[in-house]
Amino acid sequence: MSHPSDRAPDTGYLTDIRRALHQVPEVGLHLPRTQALVLEALSGLGLDIATGVNCSSVVGVLRGDADVADAERRCVLLRGDMDGLPIREAVDVEFRSRHDGAMHACGHDLHTAMLIGAAATLAGQRERLPGDVVFMFQPGEEGFDGAAVMIEEGVLDAAGRRPDAAWALHVMSGMLPRRVIAGRAGPMLAASNELRVTVHGVGGHGSAPHRARNPISAAAEMVSALHALVSRTTSAFEPAVLNVGEFHAGTMTNIIPPQACFSATVRCFSDEVLDQLEADCRRVCHGVATAHRLEAEVEFERLYPVTLNDPSAVAFAADVIDDMFGSSRRETMTTPVAGAEDFSRILQAVPGGMFFLGASDTEDWQNAPDNHSPHVVFDETVLPDGASFLSELALRSLTDAASLGQSGFPRQRS
Ligand SMILES: [Zn+2]
Structure with a gap:
């Protein structure tokens, strides 16, 4: 799978990656085939790559080339989780799981593909970037606390400085209209x-x-x-x-x-x-x-702490959504959801936010199977939007220092 390094990856490229990942879902902290696919997709992008010791993580660091004083360089972290679930896939598609008893039923294959897409896009813009981007490809989100393992192994210091902001996106079936991006300030998940x-x-x-x-x-x-x-x-x-x-x-x-x-x-x-x-x-x-x-x-x-979105980060992201997709595709959630996320561990250390992206495979999203169902089908056409949303968040987190404040978003108490 080669990618055009001079422009944003197209839908076909992201779909190919997602389908390749979907066929080899792996559960837990050790995802060797997934890791190999990610490393292959990142090769040639000019990232500093490190892999995990106690898990199959991949951390890529993109060094921006914009001419700024060292003290003004910023850092942003983007996270995509990569693990599947111990579920036997009940969906009959040509790219269905070839690992019996395992399935990408939470859409982490889409997250991985979107993060690869964001990496390719940002790598093509490195001369504009006044700082560094850390791409956090994380195993073991589904109950294995992969984020804690990656923090222990230094992901927060991968660029040599703490990130000023951290972002993650999660696809959702059966919860949101298609292509709508939802979030809220404060508690997002339990x-x-x-x-x-x-x-x-x-x-x-x-x-x-x-x-x-x-x-x-x-x-x-x-x-x-x-x-x-x-x-x-x-x-x-x-x-x-x-x-x-x-x-x-x-x-x-x-x-x-x-x-x-x-x-x-x-x-x-x-x-x-x-x-x-x-x-x-x-x-x-x-x-x-x-x-x-x-x-x-x-x-x-x-187990996982509360996922707390920083209010000013949520406001910052809302502007990005409105500019990119229009406010009709943005939703402010009135309540958090009772699921849990180990991205909460990143947000305990770095201000930022997690958002949901509506990705039911039908307009009748209310009746679509939920994430974790053996029948869930995610809409692949959200991949380019997800990738470009992540890359735009990263770009603006580095360049709109004024919006972020010199020391980043104000820290929120949990
Ligand atoms: Zn998930």
């Missing part, structure tokens, strides 16, 4: 956390529960109490989700098992609510266990 509980009872014969201590009844009470927590202890104006999705206990009707375990996802949009929910979960589980004369082991793992 903090995602996992509660894991093991209740230790005393096993015995099902005919004599009084001679045993059945952990199932205690665990079942905990589930009911936990599901009531959100409405009882958090404000009506502080959204939160607590859902038990797994429950395991027992082997046979006439056996009282020695233990029962369950796990829940716990999601919210502020650190204060998260602290409170964690304390509530621990108190409820230990309290119910004590009432049953049992012990409970309670683990509460904080």
